[in-house]
Amino acid sequence: xxxxxxxxxxxxxxxxxxxxxxxxxxxxxxxxxxxxxxxxxxxxxxxxxxxxxxxxxxxxxxxxxxxxxxxxxxxxxxxxxxxxxxxxxxxxxxxxxxxxxxxxxxxxxxxxxxxxxxxxxxxxxxxxxxxxxxxxxxxxxxxxxxxxxxxxxxxxxxxxxxxxxxxxxxxxxxxxxxxxxxxxxxxxxxxxxxxxxxxxxxxxxxxxxxxxxxxxxxxxxxxxxxxxxxxxxxxxxxxxxxxxxxxxxxxxxxxxxxxxxxxxxxxxxxxxxxxxxxxxxxxxxxxxxxxxxxxxxxxxxxxxxxxxxxxxxxxxxxxxxxxxxxxxxxxxxxxxxxxxxxxxxxxxxxxxxxxxxxxxxxxxxxxxxxxxxxxxxxxxxxxxxxxxxxxxxxxxxxxxxxxxxxxxxxxxxxxxxxxxxxxxxxxxxxxxxxxxxxxxxxxxxxxxxxxxxxxxxxxxxxxxxxxxxxxxxxxxxxxxxxxxxxxxxxxxxxxxxxxxxxxxxxxxxxxxxxxxxxxxxxxxxxxxxxxxxxxxxxxxxxxxxxxxxxxxxxxxxxxxxxxxxxxxxxxxxxxxxxxxxxxxxxxxxxxxxxxxxxxxxxxxxxxxxxxxxxxxxxxxxxxxxxxxxxxxxxxxxxxxxxxx
Amino acid sequence: xxxxxxxxxxxxxxxxxxxxxxxxxxxxxxxxxxxxxxxxxxxxxxxxxxxxxxxxxxxxxxxxxxxxxxxxxxxxxxxxxxxxxxxxxxxxxxxxxxxxxxxxxxxxxxxxxxxxxxxxxxxxxxxxxxxxxxxxxxxxxxxxxxxxxxxxxxxxxxxxxxxxxxxxxxxxxxxxxxxxxxxxxxxxxxxxxxxxxxxxxxxxxxxxxxxxxxxxxxxxxxxxxxxxxxxxxxxxxxxxxxxxxxxxxxxxxxxxxxxxxxxxxxxxxxx
Numbered sequence: 001x002x003x004x005x006x007x008x009x010x011x012x013x014x015x016x017x018x019x020x021x022x023x024x025x026x027x028x029x030x031x032x033x034x035x036x037x038x039x040x041x042x043x044x045x046x047x048x049x050x051x052x053x054x055x056x057x058x059x060x061x062x063x064x065x066x067x068x069x070x071x072x073x074x075x076x077x078x079x080x081x082x083x084x085x086x087x088x089x090x091x092x093x094x095x096x097x098x099x100x101x102x103x104x105x106x107x108x109x110x111x112x113x114x115x116x117x118x119x120x121x122x123x124x125x126x127x128x129x130x131x132x133x134x135x136x137x138x139x140x141x142x143x144x145x146x147x148x149x150x151x152x153x154x155x156x157x158x159x160x161x162x163x164x165x166x167x168x169x170x171x172x173x174x175x176x177x178x179x180x181x182x183x184x185x186x187x188x189x190x191x192x193x194x195x196x197x198x199x200x201x202x203x204x205x206x207x208x209x210x211x212x213x214x215x216x217x218x219x220x221x222x223x224x225x226x227x228x229x230x231x232x233x234x235x236x237x238x239x240x241x242x243x244x245x246x247x248x249x250x251x252x253x254x255x256x257x258x259x260x261x262x263x264x265x266x267x268x269x270x271x272x273x274x275x276x277x278x279x280x281x282x283x284x285x286x287x288x289x290x291x292x293x294x295x296x297x298x299x300x301x302x303x304x305x306x307x308x309x310x311x312x313x314x315x316x317x318x319x320x321x322x323x324x325x326x327x328x329x330x331x332x333x334x335x336x337x338x339x340x341x342x343x344x345x346x347x348x349x350x351x352x353x354x355x356x357x358x359x360x361x362x363x364x365x366x367x368x369x370x371x372x373x374x375x376x377x378x379x380x381x382x383x384x385x386x387x388x389x390x391x392x393x394x395x396x397x398x399x400x401x402x403x404x405x406x407x408x409x410x411x412x413x414x415x416x417x418x419x420x421x422x423x424x425x426x427x428x429x430x431x432x433x434x435x436x437x438x439x440x441x442x443x444x445x446x447x448x449x450x451x452x453x454x455x456x457x458x459x460x461x462x463x464x465x466x467x468x469x470x471x472x473x474x475x476x477x478x479x480x481x482x483x484x485x486x487x488x489x490x491x492x493x494x495x496x497x498x499x500x501x502x503x504x505x506x507x508x509x510x511x512x513x514x515x516x517x518x519x520x521x522x523x524x525x526x527x528x529x530x531x532x533x534x535x536x537x538x539x540x541x542x543x544x545x546x547x548x549x550x551x552x553x554x555x556x557x558x559x560x561x562x563x564x565x566x567x568x569x570x571x572x573x574x575x576x577x578x579x580x581x582x583x584x585x586x587x588x589x590x591x592x593x594x595x596x597x598x599x600x601x602x603x604x605x606x607x608x609x610x611x612x613x614x615x616x617x618x619x620x621x622x623x624x625x626x627x628x629x630x631x632x633x634x635x636x637x638x639x640x641x642x643x644x
Numbered sequence: 645x646x647x648x649x650x651x652x653x654x655x656x657x658x659x660x661x662x663x664x665x666x667x668x669x670x671x672x673x674x675x676x677x678x679x680x681x682x683x684x685x686x687x688x689x690x691x692x693x694x695x696x697x698x699x700x701x702x703x704x705x706x707x708x709x710x711x712x713x714x715x716x717x718x719x720x721x722x723x724x725x726x727x728x729x730x731x732x733x734x735x736x737x738x739x740x741x742x743x744x745x746x747x748x749x750x751x752x753x754x755x756x757x758x759x760x761x762x763x764x765x766x767x768x769x770x771x772x773x774x775x776x777x778x779x780x781x782x783x784x785x786x787x788x789x790x791x792x793x794x795x796x797x798x799x800x801x802x803x804x805x806x807x808x809x810x811x812x813x814x815x816x817x818x819x820x821x822x823x824x825x826x827x828x829x830x831x832x833x834x835x836x837x838x839x840x841x842x843x844x845x846x847x848x849x850x851x852x853x854x855x856x857x858x859x860x861x862x863x864x865x866x867x868x869x870x871x872x873x874x875x876x877x878x879x880x881x882x883x884x885x886x887x888x889x890x891x892x893x894x895x896x897x898x899x900x901x902x903x904x905x906x907x908x909x910x911x912x913x914x915x
């Protein structure tokens with residue numbers, strides 16, 4: 001057993017026995033649905049990013065009736081498309097000592113020992129099949145001159161196991177999954193419902209049986225009944241307002257499911273990515289990532305002297321502090337994200353920041369350009385350099401990039417068992433929307449791997465067990481549970497339109513983001529978190545009295561859509577802060593100032609906090625109930641994480 | 645100080661006059677409406693400038709300008725409209741979300757209108773419906789392989805040159821600037837990019853004929869025009885997709901028609 005259950009609500013269903021045979025034995029134990037019966041089952045897939053598109057495609061291929069929903073005009077717009085650097089897989093094509101065991105270990109350690117061994121081992125096993133399938137789908141991965149697949153290195157690993165398609169790996173993987181799904185749409189095995197936003201989960205007799213969604217073009221509310229619901233709706237990083245997430249990324253679908261009984265796990269585990277383009281002004285609407293892959297060739301430094309305002313070129317080598325290389329010699333610039341981010345914050349807080357705002361560090365390609373030439377650097381990172389220049393107006397070939405950490409990914413999410421099923425039977429959660437595999441910190445190039453593992457390979461096996469194993473009576477959208485859920489969704493929309501106050505949803509969102517960034521961001525402490533909770537509650541009050549949403553509920557109303565998402569962030573944020581306050585230890589991306597080692601590293605408390613915190617909703621503004629799923633480790637020895 | 649609040653206010657605020665196409669919905673009358681903005685920061689992206697306009701409209705009780713956007717880093721393909729008649733504005737290989745105000749001069753007057761094409765019906769203001777692109781992909785823009793049946797990723801070496809060319813074509817973000825810029829409202833660059841991406845790879849070769857025929861048939865059905873070599877599409881494309889892909893599409897289509905006489909006969913209704 002790798003996982004014990006401390007709460008009767010949390011049966012992880014992790015298989016027993018040796019890790020490396022758990023998944024295959026589990027698959028054998030799962031029930032199957034005979035091919036002729038599959039068309040009798042209808043599965044709703046909400047969200048069409050990597051997890052959703054791959055799940056919709058794979059389930060439709062198997063013969064299930066699938067309906068796929070996306071909030072964009074086209075499924076290809078999902079935010080997975082923005083992932084730049086790559087996808088990990090334990091292929092060991094480089095002969096550098098990689099293996100399933102090593103990818104498993106790196107991921108568990110990278111997550112600071114707060115993920116389930118069983119899940120992570122399965123992820124590492126499946127990683128190799130993902131690459132094979134993506135190649136078959138026509139993903140144009142980078143290749144060597146001999147025609148074999150190329151790899152590069154990413155943070156937190158000492159092997160090269162990251163597959164990539166220039167700086168657009170997420171785009172190419174998403175287009176692969178999207179095209180596989182569109183093939184099923186063209187064959188009429190999958191219905192595509194674009195411009196739809198899920199507003200409620202419908203639960204009948206304790207089982208998820210459908211959703212209420214809003215048609216964003218007409219404003220109509222729609223009822224969709226089915227035999228299973230898959231949430232593939234991404235993470236909640238936009239709670240911080242400024243993040244690298246796309247503007248439409250939101251917590252609404254997950255939060256609505258949470259209010260209907262799905263437990264929310266580890267919401268305080270958020271990832272602050274070390275290499276983003278710094279904020280330039282108060283107009284800033286989002287932040288842009290510069291791929292971690294740049295740290296393969298770029299060197300991070302700050303002036304050794306505090307308050308040094310000289311231009312980078314005027315600072316001699318002896319007066320530069322390559323602080324990552326100094327502090328973490330064996331990983332250097334490829335130290336994991338949480339560690340690199342905190343190190344950058346520390347340098348800036350101590351007065352060694354660079355640029356006009358002093359809230360940035362250098363990522364310098366001078367040495368790489370001298371070593372291999374500007375053209376070779378352009379080949380590898382050309383599109384990233386171009387993006388940087390467009391945004392900042394500076395040429396990174398001649399002056400070092402300025403970077404600063406920004407909110408990027410959320411490891412927390414809806415709690416799921418080994419089958420990816422939430423605490424609401426029939427509701428499955430895939431990709432970033434679940435909490436399952438990254439513990440307290442995700443390693444670079446692992447999000448794409450997890451989204452596709454969930455969608456292509458795990459859910460086809462596990463959803464069958466639900467469909468075949470439970471008595472699913474016929475339910476149609478005339479059931480009273482649909483009427484109740486639709487009325488709830490409508491009341492909330494009407495309420496937002498009825499406030500007719502003077503403040504935009506955007507202004508509330510910015511204020512919420514500021515509270516979270518200051519007190520629930522890269523460094524947290526008890527007092528700050530407690531005051532944040534009070535301020536979030538006040539802000540939520542103001543929202544419902546001062547909000548201004550122009551227009552009406554019919555037709556396209558982007559202000560109304562956005563206000564609904566902000567309303568849910570305002571509820572969710574309180575849970576995030578409460579979770580951070582309760583976890584009195586530092587681990588991964590969750591850094592509590594009270595709990596650090598003498599040299600400023602995260603100090604875990606395995607005695608008290610070696611568990612998944614899963615929260616149960618009790619009503620808006622009421623404290624949620626904590627359920628603990630304790631984590632135990634059979635193959636990995638818990639240790640102070642060291643990248644020195 | 646935190647990353648959220650340390651913004652320095654711009655020393656040189658720009659003044660702008662925006663003439664924006666306002667149309668409440670499909671089939672309703674539309675017209676340009678003029679707005680004046682002061683104190684636009686040169687560091688803003690074009691969409692952040694529109695955010696400022698929308699915040700002001702909201703304060704004055706007017707409905708904000710609807711426009712599509714999402715990632716704001718030039719990759720999702722959501723954004724796009726015409727600025728003074730040019731798709732995504734005047735900068736080459738730049739989506740409108742990546743266009744920054746420092747590229748405009750103080751006091752400029754700009755006209756913003758939606759992408760206009762037969763196959764892109766207007767939704768509202770600057771938003772158009774580009775779902776025709778998805779239907780074209782659904783007609784054949786894929787490789788028919790089911791999950792679970794793939795051989796090892798290195799089983800079939802692919803020359804780097806072919807992989808690079810395929811990647812060049814695959815970089816298309818499906819924004820529709822090519823269609824909006826074409827005097828014929830053609831989608832040949834979009835379709836050619838997809839058929840090239842898949843057809844240049846050995847794993848995509850086996851169904852290239854049926855793919856090209858099906859995608860072109862769907863393209864015609866959606867009401868897109870055809871290429872007459874203006875090459876405005878390449879000039880407008882924010883990802884620099886080359887018109888070579890149109891040439892490759894034409895060649896592939898011709899060869900497919902010659903090889904697939906059965907399909908030709910049924911398509912033409914002749915023997």
